[in-house]
Amino acid sequence: MPHIPLPEHLPGITGLLEYRLDTALPIRDLTQILLRGESSLTQGERELIATLVSSRNCTNFCEAAHTKAADLLLGESETARLVKQNFETAPVSDKMKALLNIAALAQINGKSVTTEAVERARLAGATDLEIHDTVLITALFCLYNKYVDGLATVAPSDPAFYQTLGERIVGRGYTRPPGGFVAPK
Structure with a gap:
């Protein structure tokens, strides 16, 4: 049960973002840029980063959503x-x-990222922008994971929910639909 009252029809991060639209807007915009904007990494590769981080943070909602999107x-x-x-x-x-x-x-601790890890990425062909964006995606999903878990949001157990959510993420990205999310009738 969430620690604060949230819309019951909006589990996970969605209810939190609807709870406070002024803080949600920059978070959504940053997510849209990082995961759907122009990049030499594919959208699928960027979703894999989000998936790995959410999995390691044991945040079921985010792990399931981003695994399905990937x-x-x-x-x-x-x-x-x-x-x-x-x-x-x-x-x-x-x-x-x-x-x-x-x-x-970076998921463990930002200071855990070593010069050797960065050099390994460069030797494998990663650009400085790809390294930058990997760390920023990681930091963003650590924020999301702590946000979702820290307020005890609901994580549905039905895989069909995540199929629909994954399709929405892939189809529309991370922007809020005009008029928000309507409760089912």
């Missing part, structure tokens, strides 16, 4: 699952493994 963007469901198990052996490029390593380190 699955849809990648066109299959094995990669995200394997990234969460062990990104070093997952079927992703060496560059992506190095970036996921940076994400894993």
Whole structure:
């Protein structure tokens, strides 16, 4: 049960963002830029970063939502699952493994990101912008994970919910729909 009153039809982060629209706007805008804006990383790769961070933070709502978004963007469901198990052996490029390593380190503590980890990413072909965005996506999802868990939001257990949410994320991105989210009748 959430620690504050939230719209029952909006579990997870969605209810929190609707609760305070003034703070939600910059958070949504930043998320849209980082996960859907122009990048040399695919949208699926960026969702994998969000998935890994949310998984390591044990935030069920965010992990399920971003795993489903990654699955849809990648066109299959094995990669995200394997990234969460062990990104070093997952079927992703060496560059992506190095970036996921940076994400894993930053998720623990920003100061855990080492010069060696950054050099590994560069040697694997990562640009400074990709390294920057990996750390920023990680930091943003640590914020989201703490926000969702710190206010004890509801995480539905029905996989169909996350299928629909993943389709919405892939189709519309992270912007708020005009008029907000309407409660089902």
